[in-house]
Amino acid sequence: MDKQKRILLSKRPEGMPERNHFRIEEGPVPSLGENQVLVQTVYVSVDPYMRGRMEDTKSYVPPFKLGEVINGGIVGKVVSSRSTHFSAGDYVTGHLGWQEYNAADENNLRKIDPESAPLTAYLGALGMPGLTAYFGMTRIGSPQEGETVVVSGAAGAVGMIAGQIAKIRGAEVIGIAGTEEKTRYLTDTAGFDKALNYKTEENLHEALKDACPDGVDVYFDNTGGPVSEAVYPLMNDFGRIPQCGAISSYNKSGDDYGPRIHPYIVKSRLRLQGFIVSDYAREFESGARQLGSWLQEGKLVYEETVNEGFDSIPDAFLGLFEGKNLGKQLIKVSEE
Ligand SMILES: NC(=O)c1ccc[n+]([C@@H]2O[C@H](COP(=O)([O-])OP(=O)(O)OC[C@H]3O[C@@H](n4cnc5c(N)ncnc54)[C@H](OP(=O)(O)O)[C@@H]3O)[C@@H](O)[C@H]2O)c1
Incomplete structure (x- = not known):
């Protein structure tokens, strides 16, 4: 060797x-x-x-x-x-x-x-993506019992854990992902209340409006781009947006502007916060312990x-x- x-x-x-x-x-x-x-x-x-x-x-x-x-x-x-x-x-x-x-x-x-x-x-689930979901959802999203949470990139490593943590906190959770297999997994296995396929919905904003009749309190955003633009107008007053990622723009060169988010932020007094998992490095051990217990208790699947x-x-x-x-x-x- x-x-x-x-x-x-x-x-x-x-x-x-x-x-x-x-x-x-x-x-x-x-x-x-x-x-x-x-x-x-x-x-x-x-x-x-x-x-x-x-x-x-x-x-x-x-x-x-x-x-x-x-x-x-x-x-x-x-x-x-x-x-x-x-x-x-x-x-x-x-x-x-x-x-x-x-x-x-x-x-x-x-x-x-x-x-x-x-x-x-x-x-x-017990490593970097799980910890990202844990700290982003619990510290920034901070969903309360009965609130509505939307997760984009919901069937990925971070998204599926983030949505389940919001369920553990008693929220109604809607996931957005890109295939039927993924949306089915989210509702049938991961316990999401609803899931939408952003690639096949004719009008994602209208579909989300139907899926979230009480508006959206927390939007855990992994993707940015057109998916997020469909969510912003549905945000409730004092809504929180943990900005975890923006994968829709990672391969774009040059400027990539969509509709402006600022009026929604002001009108609905939103809090949008970008974060990097390492911001919480000192708490990784306790975060991993919590994720591990949820896995063992069967409250979390991946x-x-x-x-x-x-x-x-x-x-x-x-x-x-x-x-x-x-x-x-x-x-x-x-x-x-
Ligand atoms: N802030 C942090 O510390 C931190 C840490 C880890 C990850 N992240 C971010 O979190 C996000 C998810 O990461 P992950 O590791 O869990 O990856 P992942 O979700 O497991 O994999 C990426 C997924 O993104 C979706 N996607 C790809 N292009 C897209 C587009 N143009 N529009 C919408 N969705 C698209 C795809 O699913 P579909 O089939 O649904 O399109 C793909 O499966 C990424 O943006 C990543 O950069 C941030």
């Missing part, structure tokens, strides 16, 4: 990225420095925010560098260790390179317990789309922008 596969950013996209923006190549398996751990990649997470990192612009995370290995959330198995904290056979999660093996600093890894939850959950094989990582990432995933999109790279 001296060679491995790895994936580099080969050029920066304008608009929708394509397969040729990534390069798969062979490289050496890294040797370990002091306090480092050799981690074999088992599951790779692909996430929409990585699209922003493909561009050389200022954001809350630095851009990927051209010609360097892409990195993101990974669950892996320790194969050898020069750290006193980790031993061969331990399962870990961390922010690591898209390669089959990483030499990781012990400080960048967290041990995870495969007995208390499936390994994949640490990249989804779904995953797991593609197989290291070479399928770029396509799985691109698929996020075509709505190919139901729930968390992962890639299985090696056996558990």
